[in-house]
Amino acid sequence: MQTASLLPVWLVLATLGLTFLVDLSGRPRTALRVAALGGLVALLSLIWTPDGAFLGLSVDAYVRFAQAVLLGAAVLALLASPPYMRHFRMERLAGDYALLLLFTLLGGMLLMSVRDWLALFVAFELLSIPLYAAAALNKRSPEGAEGALKFFLFGSVSSAFLLLGVGMMTLVSGSTAFSSVVVREAFLPAGLALLLVGFGFKVAMFPFYFWAPDVYESAPTPLVAFLSVAPKAAGILILFRILQEVVLPAGLSSALAWVAFASALTMVVGNLLALPQTHLKRLLAYSGVAHIGYVLAALAAGTAEGAGMSLFYFTVYLFSNMGAFLGVAAVEMMGLSPTLEGVAGLYRRSPALAMSFLAFLLSLGGIPFVLGFWSKLFVFFAAAQAGLWVLVFLGALLAVVALFYYLNVARWMLIVEEMQEEPAGPPPAAVVALVVMAAFVVVVGGLVPQVLVQPALLAAGG
Amino acid sequence: MNPVFTLLVVLVMAASLGVVLSRSVFRAAYFLAFALVGTGFLYLGMSPIFSAVQILLYTGGVLTLVIFAVMLSGKPELSTVFHRPAQGLIAALLVFFALLSLTARLPEPPEPRTIPVDVFAAYFFREGALAFEILSLLLLAALFGALAVARKQGGEG
């Protein structure tokens, strides 16, 4: 039963078809719910999915773990979307939105399990292209359309680089399979550099991060929540695979030094640019850049432990970052602006939301003993094992800097008096429920991190 | 070197410049058509099937779309063409010389041969079957995406 290893992929495909039919019958919001339910079923099916290879797609524990992160992000985003779309009167497009999100999800899941360069390129495009369209779906917002255009332009340029890079990698190997690589002069470093540019855009790595804040600010927030986790996780985790199976066996160990360099710059720039932000979505965008810098430190270690730690990192990031973005969505639905002034006195209006937000901010900031503390600790542990002490030191220093802007948000929410006089509406119950659930995971997970760390390490074979 | 080949290369180079330098986007689109068709002719000696794909599908498809878009938007040109051209020029030169230095290091190929269609097809549908399947999903997704973006939303202002 080799096909069984692709069970989640089949389920997402089936959900796609079903969502399309429901949407066609004129019930876009039901389509959104069908999509969320299908994603949930696919997520559960991972428990019974065996290892195996089929149609050139191979699935092992690492792939399943990564797919779980992607599915989790998609399900959270889809669950939070119906109230958001009702509030911003985008309901007629809810079906299209669900379909585009599912296509992207499928692209990410396939990207995790491909073993050849041709499929890697196409799967990466399947991950990217539907997102450009989805970012443009709020058609009452000129800013949304402009942000989508920017997203599209930068994404397309990066695809051209990726195409060239993948082309060079196929030549290096002389065939399309990952494993048959023989170094051939200039193409391996050049191809890898181009791949880093291509993926660098998608994961918002320095110096290709500048599209992120604008796109995040203007796109529908539940989509941004997905966007800030899934494509980044997919990009970094596939880079890990390429590094471990192609680049390092081919003897290009200087690649790790490049990644370490990119990691340091990404950390520094992300954190420093996040400091002066007052718009929450922009702040989270830059903080997302900084977090990519931290994960790149594990990537630079180039070890199985590093891979396991980054799987764990993205699981934690899934809850804390998506939770924060969904919290922003709830704030927007209360009629408040998602800025520091807008959320002033949020505790008075909705204690549950404000306290959950505090948990996410503490987790993103890496305060002991929330979940984010462990993920940051283990990532730097992996880097330290590989002797990257400079990165560890820099990361620790910047984590302190990061506390300033994370705690500043918390200060505005909890301590500063409210400024907006007009009465805000109540936060939408469904979204608050999701946010509180995510906060629960972040806090309780922080007490028993080994529940997540052990499977992540096992999955990476460390 | 074959003079027809040299002429074709020079013409395509000029057409590429025309794409980025001409004021009207209509004219830029025609230059692009010229560059794409010229590349298509160059493909004739390498792989005739690619030549056909390039000229019939790619050039035709892409340019019809572009010209439609320009006509629908009703804005073929702007008062100023460039935005910070000096930076663009520096970046372009850097990329150009990086690519040239890379090609300079390549070994001389054994003996270039036209790629036979049947060999390519056999290879593509064996090694590229999965990519082809994913491509079909991608095209479907792009169709959905373009339609969803183009569709009018209820009560749009």
Add this chain to the structure above:
Amino acid sequence: MSFRALLFLSAWMFATGIFGVLSRRHVVALLLSIELLFNGVNLALLTFAWAYGALSAASLAFLGIAVTVAEVAVGLAIFLLVVRLTGKAAADELKQLAG
């Protein structure tokens, strides 16, 4: 037909595309420049395939053409939406794109 001349042309197209992407103001001109980028890459891939007999590169060029068309379709739809909502076609006049 010369291997080096074809790669020179490919690098030229790619570089002009880069110039266009960074410097043109009209959004459609940006799209055309992106096409130029992709065409340069495809030419390089096919030249490699022809010169070294690497069918993988030719397959990738084939896929690249299809992917580009998909990208252009979505991009133009977004462009038309932007024009409909803002009435602007210049990349640097759009508030979001200025930075």
